[in-house]
Amino acid sequence: MFLTTLAVIINVAAIGCKDDNEDFDNGKVHVSNVYNSGCVSSVIAEKSNSIEETFNVYNDGKTVFVSHNNREVNCGYDSIMVHINVVSDTIWVKEIEMGESYANCMCMANTSYQINNLEKGEYTILIKLCENYNPYNNESCSIVKYQTLINL
Secondary structure (H helix, E strand, C coil): CHHHHHHHHHHHHHHHHCCHHHCCCCCCCEEEEEEECCCCEEECCCCCCCCCCEEEEEEECCEEEEEEEEEEEECCCCEEEEEEEEECCEEEEEEEEECCCCCCCEEEEEEEEEEECCCCCEEEEEEEEEEECCCCCCCEEEEEEEEEEEEC
16 A cells, blocks of 8 residues: 555656656647757848848648748847647747847847647648747737748
8 A cells, every 4th residue: 555655646746747848749739849049140220131031831741840040039038939829720839039138239040940740731820929028928929920821
């Protein structure tokens, strides 16, 4: 009886401490392999037309690969988080620029990530760009910055 009780306590403790981002084989749609380049070039107050923001979206089976290049970010940012929400045939993506403090400059950054475990079908992907630089976790987002249709 003691060993059974001990085993239950250990299992409950292990489940309670488990990071949701560790289990990518659970069959649920999720984001993985988020890459963030950090600042790769400065942005002058009057942006040059030669630097174009680009999105590349392609798929391979149940995985959608997204590459976002030349995103204008605040120099004070330290990471990009990606949140998704799949509703019917629409994939809502929020790329959230995170930082402790807001700096008085802008730079360009590149980001890429994967959306995994999607069912076969046709999806509309909508990407919004957001930022979060305050202690209350209130993010502000742009209108949809990019939209495309994919078939899996």
